[in-house]
Amino acid sequence: MGERSTQKRQLIIQAARRVFAEKGYKDVTMTDIVEACGISRGGLYLYFDNTGELFLEVMRAEEGMADDVFSGQLGEDAAAVDVLMVFFREQKREILGKKGDLSMAVYEYCFTAGGKEEPSFRRRFESAIMALERLIEAGIADGSFYEVDARAAAHNIMYALEGLRICSRTMGLTEVAVDEALFALAGGLVME
Amino acid sequence: MGERSTQKRQLIIQAARRVFAEKGYKDVTMTDIVEACGISRGGLYLYFDNTGELFLEVMRAEEGMADDVFSGQLGEDAAAVDVLMVFFREQKREILGKKGDLSMAVYEYCFTAGGKEEPSFRRRFESAIMALERLIEAGIADGSFYEVDARAAAHNIMYALEGLRICSRTMGLTEVAVDEALFALAGGLVME
Amino acid sequence: MGERSTQKRQLIIQAARRVFAEKGYKDVTMTDIVEACGISRGGLYLYFDNTGELFLEVMRAEEGMADDVFSGQLGEDAAAVDVLMVFFREQKREILGKKGDLSMAVYEYCFTAGGKEEPSFRRRFESAIMALERLIEAGIADGSFYEVDARAAAHNIMYALEGLRICSRTMGLTEVAVDEALFALAGGLVME
Amino acid sequence: MGERSTQKRQLIIQAARRVFAEKGYKDVTMTDIVEACGISRGGLYLYFDNTGELFLEVMRAEEGMADDVFSGQLGEDAAAVDVLMVFFREQKREILGKKGDLSMAVYEYCFTAGGKEEPSFRRRFESAIMALERLIEAGIADGSFYEVDARAAAHNIMYALEGLRICSRTMGLTEVAVDEALFALAGGLVME
DNA sequence: TATGAATGAGTCTTCATTCAT
């Protein structure tokens, strides 16, 4: 009773997630969503007015899940090197993974929505940069990283990762190529 | 006769380029192209069957023009540092520039085409990497660059540039942010 | 039990009246009514099956209220001239008034219902004519009106008023224009 | 070549006229028009964007036909009485005629369009009033009409006719009733 | 009785694509 509507909302959002992951953003029609969640046309409109709204909701749901990239997976007192490695491993998976990943849709959405929408993507990106920066500082402090400019290094890494992601999507990258790139990034930080 | 048709072909391609630069890829309709080149509907179909074909042709034409990023602008014997600076300046313009640039359209095309994509984008990217690698080697040879792994550095720079491009398009980057990123990239190579 | 349902019925009818007065007839949806009376969708259907039925009910309720145009406002023994003036003043208000008046809705309903229409509109119109006719006869009898054909005069006045009403709605009439028309109508009856 | 498009335009307008005459204004859908003129959906949109535009066009075509109510049918030097009679006969036909008449649609259109559109209906009405006024003056001049206030009389007649028209549409009027009303209107002007 | 979520038919609108000229 309110529960049910929330339940169905979630069901729709999950179905939509699948569709966006498969078709990107622009190509997705309300009909696609309708078919994906086995609901009636009017039924869908009861919850969401257009694909943009739905996409935002999908992203919001996403945010709730994979928010803290750096915490959770490792204890507070884990070595900076280890945290970095875990982070890179995760990134590699994302960069190479074709299915079940929304990055293409996100890019398309941003192209389309043209600025007037939620700065949440930017926020996410910036908070990742800051977390990475703190990690690098920690690494420097405990002597395991070179004494680089933490801020610049964090930015460089994030841009390169973004570049890898898009290159992987647009022209395909082999696992080896990604490994090499990540290895080089790590090599710029970690001693030995 | 064959001449005239070639002429018209070129005219269409140029008009299409303008349209793609302005609207990206997916939003472009045959009607847009028709209007942009003042040709008849049926006339356009005589030359191209759909926007995808047209886009590929636009890209092919592009290739012919701006292929050699590193030559042409500077003499063969220019200092590596100078060539690098010119390259970065050009990249900065592209990264920040909204109008008259096809990168969004390229991304969109790749997202959409999914799989059957022309290897031309990849070829372009790889040839740029190789040129950059040779440049770095030259810089190392003449003592103006640090003794880095040229191949890895070239890859890293290209990925970061791609990342900057997409970040600029999707969430907006200030000129300062781009400058800082480029400065950091240059700082990793150039001595002093 | 039966009481409560009657109460709710009235509540719905009143809310519907407001909606019809504001939006006319055709544009009104069941949803509009639902929203206007804060009842549930299904609840409304328990009482009325469609907007047509509701509109008829609204009209029936109306009939009960403003039926006797000529009585009530003035005592039985009021002078014919005075009654006529009061009637005209009221008509003027209605003709010019945009809000809170159902005439547009009535017209629309009649246009739409096409054929199966309730005879209630006609009854109302005819009873008004007859009342007006009696009034004119009274005026003639007491010497304040010219000796016209009362029946014909009553008809003419009612038709002209109807014409004024529709002209006001469809092309807008100034207050002056209405005044002139009413003055001319009165001038055809009242001596002096 | 341009001729043909004009031809088809006319064909559509005529089909639309039939539809509006039958269904009024609001109920008419683009699909109705499409079916009425045996054209494709997209084909119709090539010429008209919505029913409102079409309706205006229908009205414009109408205007071209029955413009001058008072001339054409009678010579310049016809007696005022005769002209009036011809006018009334024509009005009677219109008032009683159900089919093939656009007045209901016009009313509906005006209700809906709410002022922002063409004042052409008003213009038509006012020019009719003026023509009638001149006719009355002519009748007075040649001694066949009573010495009434021509302007007021013309207005009264036009309002009454409009009232008759709407009454006929909304509650049905017998031919006798219309005859009586017109006879009364004429009686107020014509001597004997 | 009463609720409001769910349905699906109907309308609008846009485009890629064809075809007679």
Place this chain on the structure above:
DNA sequence: AATGAATGAAGACTCATTCAT
């Protein structure tokens, strides 16, 4: 070769109406 009118399929959106609770 070239034209542009015509087509129809596809997607968006709204509402009257039903139905399980």
